[in-house]
Amino acid sequence: MRDYSDKMYAICCRYFMCPDDAQECLQKAFIQTFQHIHTFKGDSQLSTWLHRITVNCALMQIRSHKSKRLSSISNLDDFSQRYNSYGERTVFSDFQGNNIENMFEKIELKTDMADLIFQLPEKYCNVLMLRDIQELSTKESAQVLAISEGSVKTQLHRARLLLTALLKGSGKHVND
Amino acid sequence: MLMIKRLMTKYVPGMLTCQEVDGFLYDFHQGNLSFSQQFTFKMHISMCRECKSYVNDYKDNIRLSKEGFVIAEPIDKVPEALMTAILKARYSHDAAVKVAQDHKD
Numbered sequence: 358m359r360d361y362s363d364k365m366y367a368i369c370c371r372y373f374m375c376p377d378d379a380q381e382c383l384q385k386a387f388i389q390t391f392q393h394i395h396t397f398k399g400d401s402q403l404s405t406w407l408h409r410i411t412v413n414c415a416l417m418q419i420r421s422h423k424s425k426r427l428s429s430i431s432n433l434d435d436f437s438q439r440y441n442s443y444g445e446r447t448v449f450s451d452f453q454g455n456n457i458e459n460m461f462e463k464i465e466l467k468t469d470m471a472d473l474i475f476q477l478p479e480k481y482c483n484v485l486m487l488r489d490i491q492e493l494s495t496k497e498s499a500q501v502l503a504i505s506e507g508s509v510k511t512q513l514h515r516a517r518l519l520l521t522a523l524l525k526g527s528g529k530h531v532n533d
Numbered sequence: 534m535l536m537i538k539r540l541m542t543k544y545v546p547g548m549l550t551c552q553e554v555d556g557f558l559y560d561f562h563q564g565n566l567s568f569s570q571q572f573t574f575k576m577h578i579s580m581c582r583e584c585k586s587y588v589n590d591y592k593d594n595i596r597l598s599k600e601g602f603v604i605a606e607p608i609d610k611v612p613e614a615l616m617t618a619i620l621k622a623r624y625s626h627d628a629a630v631k632v633a634q635d636h637k638d
Contacts, residue, residue: 359616362611362616363610363611366610366611371602380612380615383611383615383619384615384618384619387619387623388622391623438552438555440550440551440552443539443542443550443551444542444550444551444552444553445550445551445552445583446551446552446555446583446587470597470598470600470601471601471602474598474601485598489595489598489599490598490599490602510559513559514558514559517559517591517594517595518555518591520594520598521587521590521591521594524590524594524597525590
């Protein structure tokens with residue numbers, strides 16, 4: 358357990374600035390590990406399995422504290438960019454046709470960026486955290502999330518597009 | 534400029550639409566496009582202000598995402614007290630499970 362604890366703690370520290378929150382996350386991850394170790398079948402590396410548990414615990418802990426004003430973003434699963442007859446972008450909208458760029462007002466970057474990412478739908482938050490923040494490869498991310506590499510690429514691209522639309526509509530303010 | 538772009542998209546072979554640019558955006562950012570694909574991609578964004586801005590925003594937001602998670606202090610090893618507490622809880626749990634099983638038998 359000690360062999361993996363530092364790596365798991367490093368993952369927790371990526372999600373939580375506060376050491377107390379990171380340690381709470383690590384404890385929960387170990388509890389989950391002890392409770393479910395008998396289900397580990399060896400079809401992936403143990404480190405990958407532990408990584409997945411740690412990520413899931415972190416996200417559950419974050420979502421238990423999430424801000425209510427951002428819950429509309431968490432429910433965004435079906436969205437798409439619309440185009441006109443010239444193939445030019447028109448609206449980035451959800452399945453009801455609501456313009457996503459108007460959903461979120463002002464975001465103060467560097468203070469709210471992490472919070473915004475945590476509010477995204479879970480699959481998009483997961484893949485953004487693994488690929489763009491923790492800089493895992495597509496293959497490693499696919500193993501942690503137990504999805505195909507193609508799904509990682511698709512979900513990452515959609516996550517980035519969603520983030521771009523939300524930030525565009527917010528009127529970005531870069532803090533000094 | 535918009536009219537020129539629309540005319541070129543319609544009549545010049547290989548010219549991308551903004552929709553097609555979106556389709557290539559991920560691979561462009563990852564450096565996965567072939568030379569000819571890169572050429573047509575860059576040609577479009579040189580002519581399309583919206584796409585140029587869109588591509589820059591896409592790239593900037595990835596950078597901003599990373600900056601939102603920069604850890605100020607170096608990551609320490611797991612505090613020893615925490616590790617001791619976790620192991621103690623583990624052994625207590627195992628002991629409790631064993632007692633329950635023995636009682637059942």
